Amino acid sequence: MNTLLHANELPVLTWNRFNVNYKQIELSNTADSKIEPNITGSTNNINIKDIAVSDELPVIGSNNKVINYIMANASLRKKIVVNKNSHNDLPLIIDLTMHNDDKLTALFDIILEENSIANIIISVSAAVKAHGQYADLIRIKAAAHAKANITFLQLSGQSSIAFNNITAQLDNEAHIKIHQIPLGGKTALASVTANLTGYKSSVEIYADYIGQSEQDIDLNYVACHYGSKSTSDIKMTGILLDSSKKTARGTIDFHRGCKGASGNESEYVLLLSDKVKNKSVPLILCDEDDVAGNHGAAIGTLDEEPLFYLKSRGINEKAARQIFLESTLSRLKNILPANLAAKIDNYSKDVLCNESI
Amino acid sequence: MPEVLTKTAPITEINRSLYDFTKAEKDVEKLSSGLTEEIVRQISAKKNEPAWMLEHRLKSLQTYNELHIPNWGPDISELNIDNIVTYVRPNTKLSANWDEVPEDIKDTFDRLGIPEAEKKALGGVGAQYDSELVYHNLQKSVAKKGVIYSGIEEALSGPFAEMIRKHFMRLVPASDHKFAALHGAVWSGGSFVYVPPYVKVEIPLQSYFRLNSPGAGQFEHTLIILDKGADLHFIEGCSAPKYNVANLHAGCVELFVGENAHLRYSTIENWSKNMYNLNTKRAKVEKNGIMEWVSGSFGSHTSYLYPMTILNGEYAKSEFTGITFAGEGQNLDTGTKILHNAPHTSSVVNTKSLSKSGGISTFRSAVTITENAHKSKASVSCQSLMLDDKSRSDTIPVMDVRCDDVNVGHEASIGRIDDDAVFYLMSRGLSENEAKTLIVNGFANPISKELPLEYAVEMNNLIRLEMEGGIG
Amino acid sequence: MSEKLLEVNNYSVASTDDIAILKNLNLTINKGETHVLMGPNGAGKSTFGSSLLANPAYKTTHGHILFEDEDITALATDKRAKKGIFLSFQNPVEIPGISLYSFLRSAVKNSAVPLTNKQFREKLNSILTILDLKKEYLERDLNVGFSGGERKKVEMLQLLMLSPQLAILDETDSGLDVDAVNIMLKGINEFQQDKEKGMLIISHNMHILNKLNIDKVHILVKGNIIAEGGSELINEINEHGFSRFEIQVGDKNA
Known part of the structure; x- marks a missing residue:
């Protein structure tokens, strides 16, 4: 008994033959496995409780069928409230560990009260070869002047599917930075829909991936500007190895009335195998004149000029590829606490070292 | 300054x-509106065309009935093919002598400045009025080089019949989309150009399309074949007066650019603002060939227009330069598609779009780099200008890359003055x-x-x- | 062992589309020497520096390059680098996706004298201090968003970290303010301490040249070495420019 979903739907459709309008996935409806999160770090001014039906957040963005699926299946439901005016610089870490054949559906509501500051990291990981299914919906509501860093690290097993959805609603001068790191999984989906309703609200969305083997990575980012002077910045960076595939959709959507808003979107993809497949769909939708929207993408392999520069320092092509990988991994490790950085190290040792780069 | x-x-x-004037319909022959097998057979019968063409028309009709209208792009639900007259024959025969063209039609093209332009700067001119060509002429100096520029229907029974059969709707098959199928079923009029090997046509050739009849459709077919090393600049102009009922343009342009050949295809489209412009244009470029598109879209109520280039031979190149201006009541969805299907191919796309007074302009593109296209390069740049806060401008590009040693770049920006x-x-x-x-x-x-x-x-x-x- | 570090014999270079750039050059740099290559814009100075590292934009049409008596004319770029030739680029390339730190670590590992992690860190810290570079730069992507001055300093950082046998500095001082030029001079002096090493400076800034010990000056005009001499040539050019040499080439071509 599975549910067929059109995940990561493009806000405005285009030619069907390119297969980018959505990603069709099939998710299981069997009961979730029992998985308790390991919560560590800063909890003084942050209250965590189970979500009651009565205090559900208004659903924003994302596809209704996807939301219905998560609502119907989620066994893990946590509400994280960051108290008004509290500054929590140390990260709150929610670590989920899955075992072979596990299924987990999670719903997180993150409520950032006025003028609060928080740093929240959610990690889901499993043994390298594990089979399984992870799906979630993380709903963020940021009150005026709230600031938060939200990081999601996905290190699911190599034969599993992982589907990470984040929605965010931002009030006046709220600022949220969302970093998705979908490294694991045979099929890895990640999406963020940010509604910039507040004046001067701003969102930064970063995605980092390293496609390997037969991995299929599918990303969908949407920044909806409603508030005047709201800003968005979407940056997608990745490396594709072996026979991996990746589709990245990024949309900046300026709604009428978002005077003075600006949105930027950039994508950098390094292709390191002639069997990879890369699709990029960067949209700018504009219903307001007083805005500035920009997009830039560069897709390809190492150019001759940078390659000459690297070789002039004694680094050959093969070594150059290795440094690209190491640079990406070390950058990711630097933004994570030690125990999660160690997980990336293991992943790199178990998965990436075997790659024929 | x-x-x-x-x-x-x-x-x-x-x-x-200058564009918005109408002529009374005198003695014209008009088929009833709508689309049935009977109408398709009638069109074919009038043209006295080869049997394979009737077969092609009927097959296309079948495909038309099987296909759905697109689930993306501007709304065309108000376009009802049952109300469109697919065939309107003006009261004249094709002529190579301007004096023989009937007064009202002559006056139309005079006012659009066509004969004057021919005198000054063109190597040849074709003029289509509703469903049929009314005038076709090629300068003697150009004809002497072996260049063929004639009505495509006329050419169907001449020495180039076989060449046309081998190329007709092979680049744009009827199955491509619903309106390509419609074109395949009811196409009428249009031009055929053949440029022999290594012939360089120094002055441009031009076709001008005028749709005069209210509630009618225009479905001309343009087929241009450049042999090895040939060089041509072809210009296309279109206009129509404004009526209160919907008109439909579903033409088809197929361009074959041979090895080392160079084709420039320029269009200034200024259909009236009741026109549904669902035109399909496609070029296939062989080794070392160069295809250049210059495309200006100003008219129409609704447009779906994406000239496509298939870079099919090594080192083939293409350049697309386009501008779209969407004003009041217009929804113009324009752009281009590029398919890199051979090594060392390169493409450059440069577009500008403007939106004003509630107009909607959408830039839509697709760049595909296939597994064969090693060392290819593609760059797309599109800039949009919003001229007020009542209008809309969208940018919807797709890049599909299936090869690693390539370089694909994309830049888009949107803003106001x-x-x-x-x-x-x-x-x-x-x-x-x-x-x-x-x-x-x-x-x-x-x-x-x-x-x-x-x-x-x-x-x-x-x-x-x-x-x-x-x-x- | 010979005292010769670099020797080019009858060396001619053309662009990949067959336009001749360098014509029959002969030049020898001995160990412990610092040479200067000067010439008007477009003379081929940067081409010479870049071709010594086999830039694929150029091809050698004639002659040989000997490095420490070994013919390296057919060697690829990275192989020449590993032999100990270093080029400081006039316009260092931006490489997104590679952090300066990962790059340096990897480059040093690949060099003739790989360092242990500890040695690497110590050396790096001391050079950062000499060059007045902040540690934060190490985590940034290579040259991405660096100012002109920062890029030149990062080139010097790489030079000192890799300690090559021969350093070619292409307009290392251009676009720098006085303080930055002084820092570069410190870097060059540091490198010149080792008498086994050699240096070729491509420059037309007299300020930096006046403050260095120069063994030999070569004047390159339109792809030909038209004059050679000691540092007195620098003063002459300082006063009269290159016109005398350009006329000389004109005569030669006539």
């Missing part, structure tokens, strides 16, 4: 009536509208400089016309 300004004609001089630039010009004595018109012309300049002079002037006039009445 002041010199440029004094050359700017006063805005009131330009008038839409810089207030400082308007202030600067106004401080030098220009009115706000003059200042904005000047800035918009500057924005469009990279496109207009790609056009022959007369067309660049026409384009600037169209921009001025659109800007008329004040903005912001």
Whole structure:
């Protein structure tokens, strides 16, 4: 008994033959496995409780069928409230560990009260070869002047599917930075829909991936500007190895009335195998004149000029590829606490070292 | 700068009536509206065409009935094919002598400046009025080189019949989309061009399409074949008066660019604002060939227009330069598709779009790099200008890369006219509208400089016309 | 062992589309020497520096390059680098996706004298201090968003970290303010301490040249070495420019 979903739907459709309008996935409806999160770090001014039906957040963005699926299946439901005016610089870490054949559906509501500051990291990981299914919906509501860093690290097993959805609603001068790191999984989906309703609200969305083997990575980012002077910045960076595939959709959507808003979107993809497949769909939708929207993408392999520069320092092509990988991994490790950085190290040792780069 | 300004004609001089005039329909032969097998058979019978063509038409009709209208793009639900007259034959036969063209039709093309342009700057002219060509002429110097430029129906029974059969709707099969199928079923009129090996046509050839009949469709087919090393510039112009009922244009352009050949295809489209322009254009470029598109979209109520280039031979190149200006009541969805299907191919796309007075302009593109296209390069740049806060502008590109040693770049930006630039010009004595018109012309300049002079002037006039009445 | 570090014999170079750039050059740099290559714009100075590292934009049409008596004319770029030739680029390339730190670590590992992690860190810290570079730069992507001056300093950082046998500095001082030029001079002096090493400076900034010990000056005009001499040539050019040499080439071509 599975549910067929059109995940990561493009806000405005285009030619069907390119297969980018959505990603069709099939998710299981069997009961979730029992998985308790390991919560560590800063909890003084942050209250965590189970979500009651009565205090559900208004659903924003994302596809209704996807939301219905998560609502119907989620066994893990946590509400994280960051108290008004509290500054929590140390990260709150929610670590989920899955075992072979596990299924987990999670719903997180993150409520950032006025003028609060928080740093929240959610990690889901499993043994390298594990089979399984992870799906979630993380709903963020940021009150005026709230600031938060939200990081999601996905290190699911190599034969599993992982589907990470984040929605965010931002009030006046709220600022949220969302970093998705979908490294694991045979099929890895990640999406963020940010509604910039507040004046001067701003969102930064970063995605980092390293496609390997037969991995299929599918990303969908949407920044909806409603508030005047709201800003968005979407940056997608990745490396594709072996026979991996990746589709990245990024949309900046300026709604009428978002005077003075600006949105930027950039994508950098390094292709390191002639069997990879890369699709990029960067949209700018504009219903307001007083805005500035920009997009830039560069897709390809190492150019001759940078390659000459690297070789002039004694680094050959093969070594150059290795440094690209190491640079990406070390950058990711630097933004994570030690125990999660160690997980990336293991992943790199178990998965990436075997790659024929 | 002041010199440029004094050359700017006063805005009131330009008038839409240059294009927007109608002619009474005298003695025309008109099939009933709608689309049935009976109508398709009638069109075919009138043309006395080869049997394979009737077969092709009927097959296309079947495909048409099987396909759905697109689930993406502008709304075309108001376009009801049952109300469209697919075939309107003017009261004349195709002529190579301007004097033989009936007065009312002659007057139409005179007012559009076609014969004058032919005298001055063109190597050949074709003029289509509703469903049929009414005039076709090729300068003797060009004809002497072996260049063929004639009505495509006429050519179907001549020495090039076999060549046409081998190319007709092979690039754009009826199954491509619903309106390609419609075209396949009811196509009528259009031109055929063949340029022999290594022949360089020094002056452009032009086709002009005029749709006069209300509620009618125009479905002309343009087939151009450039042999090895040939060189041609082809210009296409379109216009129609405005009626209160929907008109439909579902033409098809197929361009075959041979090895080392070079084709430039320029279009200034100014259909009236009740037109549904669902045109399909496609070029296939062989080794070392070069395809250049220059495309200006100003008219139509609704457009779906994405000239496609297939770079099929090594080192084939393409360049697409386009501008779209969507004003009141217009929803123009334009762009291009590029398919890199051979090593070392390269493509450059450069587009500008403008939206004003509630107009919607969408830039839609697709760049595909197949597994074969090693060492290929593609770059897309699109800039959009919003001229007020009532309009809309979307950018919807797709890049599909299946090869690693390539270089694909994309740049897009959207915004409005810089207030400082308007202030600067106004401080030098220009009115706000003059200042904005000047800035918009500057924005469009990279496109207009790609056009022959007369067309660049026409384009600037169209921009001025659109800007008329004040903005912001 | 010979005292010769670099020797080019009858060396001619053309662009990949067959336009001749360098014509029959002969030049020898001995160990412990610092040479200067000067010439007007477009003379081929940067081409010479870049071709010594086999830039694929150029091809050698004639002659040989000997490095420490070994013919390296056919060697690829990275192989020449590993032999100990270093080029400080006039316009260092931006490489997004590679952090300066990962790059340096990897480059040093690949060099003739790989360092242990500890040695690497110590050396790096001391050079950062000499060059007045902040540690934060190490985590940024290579040259991405660096100012002109920062890029030149990062080139010097790489030079000192890799300690090559021969350093070619292409307009290392251009676009720098006085303080930055002084820092570069410190870097060059540091490198010149080792008398086994050699240096070729491509420059037309007299300020930096006046403050260095120069063994030999070569004047390159339109792809030909038209004059050679000691540092007195620098003063002459300082006063009279290159016109005398350009006329000389004109005569030769006539």
